[in-house]
Amino acid sequence: MMTNSVAPQPAPEGGVPPRGGAAAPEPRLIYVDALRVAALAGVFVVHVCEVFNPADEWHITNAVRAPWAGALAALMAPWIMPLFFVLSGAATWYSLRTRGSGVFIRERVNRLLLPLVVGTLLFVPPQVYLERRLRGQFSGSFVQFIPHFFQGIYPQGNLSWHHLWFLAHLFAYSVIALPLFRYWQTAAGELKMQRLARLSGSSIGLLALALPLVLERELLWGLFPERHMLSTDWANHALLLVAFVYGFVLAGAPTLGAAIDRYWKGLAAAGAALSCLLAALVWAGALPSRLPPPYSPSYLVFWTLYAVDAWACMVAVLGAGRRWLRVENRAIAVGRANGFAWYVVHQPVIVALAYVIVQWPARVGVGVKFTVLFASSLAGTLALAQLLRHVPGLARILGYRARA
Numbered sequence: 001m002m003t004n005s006v007a008p009q010p011a012p013e014g015g016v017p018p019r020g021g022a023a024a025p026e027p028r029l030i031y032v033d034a035l036r037v038a039a040l041a042g043v044f045v046v047h048v049c050e051v052f053n054p055a056d057e058w059h060i061t062n063a064v065r066a067p068w069a070g071a072l073a074a075l076m077a078p079w080i081m082p083l084f085f086v087l088s089g090a091a092t093w094y095s096l097r098t099r100g101s102g103v104f105i106r107e108r109v110n111r112l113l114l115p116l117v118v119g120t121l122l123f124v125p126p127q128v129y130l131e132r133r134l135r136g137q138f139s140g141s142f143v144q145f146i147p148h149f150f151q152g153i154y155p156q157g158n159l160s161w162h163h164l165w166f167l168a169h170l171f172a173y174s175v176i177a178l179p180l181f182r183y184w185q186t187a188a189g190e191l192k193m194q195r196l197a198r199l200s201g202s203s204i205g206l207l208a209l210a211l212p213l214v215l216e217r218e219l220l221w222g223l224f225p226e227r228h229m230l231s232t233d234w235a236n237h238a239l240l241l242v243a244f245v246y247g248f249v250l251a252g253a254p255t256l257g258a259a260i261d262r263y264w265k266g267l268a269a270a271g272a273a274l275s276c277l278l279a280a281l282v283w284a285g286a287l288p289s290r291l292p293p294p295y296s297p298s299y300l301v302f303w304t305l306y307a308v309d310a311w312a313c314m315v316a317v318l319g320a321g322r323r324w325l326r327v328e329n330r331a332i333a334v335g336r337a338n339g340f341a342w343y344v345v346h347q348p349v350i351v352a353l354a355y356v357i358v359q360w361p362a363r364v365g366v367g368v369k370f371t372v373l374f375a376s377s378l379a380g381t382l383a384l385a386q387l388l389r390h391v392p393g394l395a396r397i398l399g400y401r402a403r404a
Contacts, residue, residue: 184248221303263315
């Protein structure tokens, strides 16, 4: 989710040199880093809401739920994770300008697969253990639970990568899309990419980029109900892979960025309206419990509006970022340095604190619990990431560069 963006620099031997030589980083790369941190903040809010969301069964849940928590999560659900893949696609364009394919794949292994494996072994077992304890499915100590972590696939079993699924998906998409990206960086391929991007030059053309998202949701959601499984989650794969490719084009083809700059405010209004409608339906309990049956007319309408909402909100956030987040500052620098670690540790912290808070007496209201959980989880995430950056070996896995 939070891979560091890469500034152009001289290409390694066998790599693809940057056009026009080794230029200074483009100012618009700053907004990619800024939006990545802002999106992480959104994911943090969603995960805190999940503890009190009546429309979902998360890892740790409160006995009393609040419709507003479900509605708040629903406001970001269609677009927050696709946005991460758009931003990752943009960073990939910059990375491939200065790296050969072999170097790029090795970096993906070090920055995605290695953290996935280490993070799964260190940060996921405590989450599963606390969930099993709270639900009365395990009564022993954490040390006694560790061997059981490898028994079966979650949720029926215990083995899971939980929130680290993003790393697995991003690695897979990076490998799958690499031949296409390399082609688009040749003279002939770049010309074709620019022509494709020019189709988005009008407001209708920009909105038309939602069409692949609409079609994949309508066609695949009803066929593949499994979520967050690398081998079966084809509905989300299609959406997230398209978002990843869009991000690459956004960085490589100025026409798409110019269209976003011109029309993002109109799509922001459409996205806000559709998001409010979705949140209202979740608040009222109509979703997701009464999601239309697959391939019915109402099913097609729902997923059309959902996908359009996702794309409109992504364009709105990208447009706002490109407009207002173009100047480097201390907050962006801190987020760039710490964001990956924040992502890796935030959910274990939320789960651990929620395990304690949801067991408070019933007289403590949802609002109080939410506030305490939000504040304590935020402080805990920042503190744990800061602590782990001083652990040799683990610091590099969490994205911290060695001090000079």
